[in-house]
Amino acid sequence: MTRADKALWLNLGVGAVALGWGTWSWDWGSGGPRFQDEGWFGRTTGEGGADKLGHAWSGYALSHLFAHSYERFGYGRSDAARYGAFSSLGVMTAIEIGDAFSDDYGFSYQDMLFNTAGAALGYALWEYPEIKRKFDFRAEYDPFPSGKRQLDVTTDYQRLKYLIAVKADGFEAVTDPVLRHLEFHVGYYARNYDSYSGTEASDRRERHFYIGVGLNLTKLLSPYVDTGGILNYVQAPYSYVAVDRNFDRR
Known part of the structure; x- marks a missing residue:
């Protein structure tokens, strides 16, 4: 063809x-x-x-x-x-x-x-x-949060986060070999919307914004494993530390 x-x-x-x-x-x-x-x-x-x-x-x-x-x-x-x-x-x-x-x-x-x-x-x-080389747009799926699970993981927002990762390895000015394995994250997610039934008692809806520092797993694993670029699109959970702001804290 x-x-x-x-x-x-x-x-x-x-x-x-x-x-x-x-x-x-x-x-x-x-x-x-x-x-x-x-x-x-x-x-x-x-x-x-x-x-x-x-x-x-x-x-x-x-x-x-x-x-x-x-x-x-x-x-x-x-x-x-x-x-x-x-x-x-x-x-x-x-x-x-x-x-x-x-x-x-x-x-x-x-x-x-x-x-x-x-x-x-x-x-x-x-x-x-x-x-x-400098920026990724990623989705993170964490299977562990409580709540109703959905077969369609693409709409399971109880367990999804979305983030922009800024990769130190993409900047020539960063020469330190340790720092080049790190990333800066800016992300957003929402929780507890699936359990909201329209009543005040069930309303635990939250929207979160966070910033964090994580490991560039593609670079870290490259000497041992070819990840095929998948980690440029999917964020591994628990591979970063973050400061989180809950917009709906009561």
């Missing part, structure tokens, strides 16, 4: 998987079509804004998955970055259209803005690898 044929089949395949997953997991076809104003990062929103960062991260990671595939198909870096961002946005838009036909969700323009922002960030960091 030509590289264009491969790209077409890749998009069709990912789109089919998204369609199947959405129909099975997100109740597509249960209603609609309808629009829904979900808000942004307010305490009374559905997930305290964590879902918005989830959309951004998904758009970002998906754009790099596509871009990596396009380079393997023979496209240059710039074309791969551009087509990867467009493919990501296409898939995320299709998912949002699917949500429009769900009684639980609906088409959200807030989600679409974060889908677009994630794809745009994916384009920028793939097109300019010197920036990618």
Whole structure:
């Protein structure tokens, strides 16, 4: 097949998987079509804004998955970055259209803005690898917090965090071999939204912002293990120390 044929089949395949997953997991076809104003990062929103960062991260990671595939198909870096961002946005838009036909969700323009922002960030960091060496956008999944577990880990916001990691190893000015294994983290997460039933007694909803210092596990493990770059997108829990601010402390 030509590289264009491969790209077409890749998009069709990912789109089919998204369609199947959405129909099975997100109740597509249960209603609609309808629009829904979900808000942004307010305490009374559905997930305290964590879902918005989830959309951004998904758009970002998906754009790099596509871009990596396009380079393997023979496209240059710039074309791969551009087509990867467009493919990501296409898939995320299709998912949002699917949500429009769900009684639980609906088409959200807030989600679409974060889908677009994630794809745009994916384009920028793939097109300019010197920036990618310095910054990662990651999701962290910690399986241990209490609360109802969801089979779909991508929407299990009780256990998810999202962060930007600034990697010392990406800055030539940092020459100390110890410091080059460290990272600076800025992150956000929400908790206890799944247990909120609408009553004051059940309202333990919290939104958290944190900063921290962690280990660059990709660099630390590189002499022993090829992580395949996955740790540039997924943050290992308990590999950093952080100062946390709870916006909803009572």
